[in-house]
Amino acid sequence: GQQVMQIPQYQHVQEGEDFTTYCNSSTTLSNIQWYKQRPGGHPVFLIQLVKSGEVKKQKRLTFQFGEAKKNSSLHITATQTTDVGTYFCAGRGGSQGNLIFGKGTKLSVKP
Amino acid sequence: NAGVTQTPKFQVLKTGQSMTLQCAQDMNHEYMSWYRQDPGMGLRLIHYSVGAGITDQGEVPNGYNVSRSTTEDFPLRLLSAAPSQTSVYFCASSYSMSSGSSNEQFFGPGTRLTVL
Numbered sequence: 301g302q303q304v305m306q307i308p309q310y311q312h313v314q315e316g317e318d319f320t321t322y323c324n325s326s327t328t329l330s331n332i333q334w335y336k337q338r339p340g341g342h343p344v345f346l347i348q349l350v351k352s353g354e355v356k357k358q359k360r361l362t363f364q365f366g367e368a369k370k371n372s373s374l375h376i377t378a379t380q381t382t383d384v385g386t387y388f389c390a391g392r393g394g395s396q397g398n399l400i401f402g403k404g405t406k407l408s409v410k411p
Numbered sequence: 412n413a414g415v416t417q418t419p420k421f422q423v424l425k426t427g428q429s430m431t432l433q434c435a436q437d438m439n440h441e442y443m444s445w446y447r448q449d450p451g452m453g454l455r456l457i458h459y460s461v462g463a464g465i466t467d468q469g470e471v472p473n474g475y476n477v478s479r480s481t482t483e484d485f486p487l488r489l490l491s492a493a494p495s496q497t498s499v500y501f502c503a504s505s506y507s508m509s510s511g512s513s514n515e516q517f518f519g520p521g522t523r524l525t526v527l
Contacts, residue, residue: 309451333515342501343454345515388453390516398444398469398508399516403453 302327302393306402314410319376321405323389330392332365332372333399338385346374379409413437417502417519424492424526432487432522434502442505443485444516447471447498454501460485461508492526499523 303326331350335343349365362375390399444459456469460479476488502519
């Protein structure tokens with residue numbers, strides 16, 4: 301079945317450093333979504349990417365969807381302590397499929 | 412709008428006990444789902460529903476039952492709790508299951524379940 305792999309599992313950075321998490325699917329995706337989960341909280345939607353090669357920005361966050369629609373990345377520039385949490389990607393294989401979540405990347409930021 | 416609500420927030424069960432985790436949404440969403448989250452395992456889909464009266468199994472359905480008698484409610488039943496079901500359970504809803512624009516999932520606050 302469809303699998304979504306996400307790396308790294310953990311990332312520890314100094315405040316001000318950049319951070320990137322990568323997501324790879326075993327099959328072509330119709331879209332990909334990104335979620336953030338703060339410690340002790342629930343996942344919160346960040347963004348959805350649909351088009352091949354799409355790039356979207358939200359302040360210091362940059363999201364990319366690969367040309368083949370099988371991979372995606374989230375890059376945070378100049379991390380802040382408020383960026384702490386676990387970032388999940390979630391891909392949808394078909395036009396009417398369930399979202400398949402990656403295992404997440406847990407980000408910690410040292411002040 | 413309250414969004415997605417879940418009760419209880421915490422629960423401790425003994426092996427063999429049964430219970431129902433409640434989930435409700437007030438956004439008139441067609442699609443509702445249950446996930447369990449375990450350390451290092453991400454979010455795994457247990458069951459989902461695309462509308463009242465329609466449910467289907469996800470990745471890890473064994474030991475759980477669901478029903479969807481109304482659009483708003485989607486309870487998850489543990490038939491005979493086992494220690495392997497110790498986890499954090501999230502209910503989520505979205506407008507539909509399609510890959511259309513803005514079809515984000517809204518998650519409830521979660522239920523932290525411990526089975527002894």
